[in-house]
Amino acid sequence: xxxAAAVCPHPPLLIxxxxxxxGDPPPALSAVGDACDAAVRALAAAAPDLIAVVGGGxxxxxxxxxxxxxxxxxxxxxxxxxxxxxxxxxxxxxxWLLGRAGIGTGPGSRGHGLPGHGPPPPGRGPRVLLQAVxxxxxxxxxxxxxxxxxxxxxxxxxxAMGDASARRARDIxxxxxPQAQDYDEEVAEALAAADARWLGRLDAAADRELMVxxxxxxxxxxxxxxxxxxxxxxxxxxxPYGVTYLVASWEETGAG
Numbered sequence: 001x002x003x004a005a006a007v008c009p010h011p012p013l014l015i016x017x018x019x020x021x022x023g024d025p026p027p028a029l030s031a032v033g034d035a036c037d038a039a040v041r042a043l044a045a046a047a048p049d050l051i052a053v054v055g056g057g058x059x060x061x062x063x064x065x066x067x068x069x070x071x072x073x074x075x076x077x078x079x080x081x082x083x084x085x086x087x088x089x090x091x092x093x094x095x096w097l098l099g100r101a102g103i104g105t106g107p108g109s110r111g112h113g114l115p116g117h118g119p120p121p122p123g124r125g126p127r128v129l130l131q132a133v134x135x136x137x138x139x140x141x142x143x144x145x146x147x148x149x150x151x152x153x154x155x156x157x158x159x160a161m162g163d164a165s166a167r168r169a170r171d172i173x174x175x176x177x178p179q180a181q182d183y184d185e186e187v188a189e190a191l192a193a194a195d196a197r198w199l200g201r202l203d204a205a206a207d208r209e210l211m212v213x214x215x216x217x218x219x220x221x222x223x224x225x226x227x228x229x230x231x232x233x234x235x236x237x238x239x240p241y242g243v244t245y246l247v248a249s250w251e252e253t254g255a256g
Contacts, residue, residue, distance in 0.1 A: 002150045002224045003252040004046035004157040006039035007191055009214070009245035010055060010093035011163065018076045028240035035236035035247035040101040040159065042249050048126045048157035051103060052149050054220045055090020055161035056213055057132030060145065063087060065104075065128040069095060090161040090217065091130050097159070098128065126157070133216045135207065142216050143200050146223025160221040162214020164188075164244035180210050184237070184244040187218070191248035194232030196225040214246075221250075229253045 012018045014033055019025060025033070043051055068081030069092025079085055080096045087095060098104075104125065131149065133142060150156050164187055165180035183206065190198040200222035202215050229252070236247040 001154060001156060001252075002158060002228050002230075003048060003155045004043050005160065005221055005225065005230070005250040006043050006158075007160045007162070007214075007218065007221065007246060007248040008036040008039060008094070008097060009163045009243075009247070010090045010161045011241070011243065011245065012071045012074045012076055012078075012089065012093070013241075014093055015071070015078060015080070015096055017078045018071055018074075020076070026240050028238040032236055032238050032240070032245045032247060036097055037100060039235055039247055039249045040097050040103070042251075043157040043159060044101055044103055044126070046157055046251070047155065048153070049155045050129060050153035051098065051126045051157045051159065052129040052131055052152075052224075053091055053094040053098065053159045053161065054131045054133060054146075054149070054217045055088060055094055056135035056216050057088035057090065058134070059132065060134045060137060060141075061132050063091065063130040063132065065130060067091075067095075067130055087130065088132055090213070091132060094159055094161040095130065104128065127153070131220075133220055135213065135216050136204070137216050138204055139200060139202065139219050142219035143223030143226070146220040147226060149220065150224040150226075150228075156224065158221055158224050160214070160217040162217040164212060164214060164246050166211035166213070166243040167209075168239070168242050168244075180244075183210050183212070184246070188234055188237050188246055191246060192232050192234035194225070194230035194250045196222040196230070225250065
């Protein structure tokens with residue numbers, strides 16, 4: 001059963017090492033990073049049995065908890081984890097966010113607890129699931145996957161990784177794209193309201209037109225939340241590079 005969720009974006013530059021000699025990130029990106037940290041800490045604080053990290057990729061598949069990812073494909077010599085990098089960008093950043101919050105991602109991993117809270121009792125930390133979802137998957141398939149993930153443990157927390165529209169990034173110096181802006185604002189409202197049904201109705205055809213990377217993961221979240229009453233909070237909405245980044249938290253309030 002889903003008891004908590006978080007939505008975070010996955011820009012490579014969210015990982016400080018990716019900035020290299022560029023120095024500190026711009027304030028807007030720092031705000032996004034701080035919001036992501038708070039959202040992931042809230043997941044761990046909900047004391048889940050399982051934390052599922054879900055993000056878009058070229059195909060739907062589950063990865064072992066200790067799988068590694070790299071930013072080399074983006075011109076950044078940064079690797080998250082050990083071993084051959086196999087994770088898509090979304091799960092690479094998601095795995096990094098878990099580690100930053102002190103949540104273990106090794107094989108058979110148990111969480112390491114939150115900074116300042118000490119380790120959890122032996123055997124009591126959350127298991128970790130890294131799940132890629134084909135970014136072209138239709139809504140029904142995404143929702144079905146979410147329902148299956150929510151059934152994998154009595155207490156499930158889900159971290160949905162995905163960016164909103166990047167269409168305005170085609171011309172960062174130009175006026176904001178009205179259609180992209182409307183889309184982003186509507187998704188932000190749905191996340192703030194924990195409106196799983198609205199997310200479940202998002203049109204996959206808009207992904208390519210509006211350059212949206214998060215739709216499939218958001219719809220997995222919608223499936224996981226089905227039948228559970230959630231309250232939502234939008235922690236951050238920013239577009240530091242012409243791409244809209246949304247950070248939100250959901251908390252279970254009872255059966256719906």
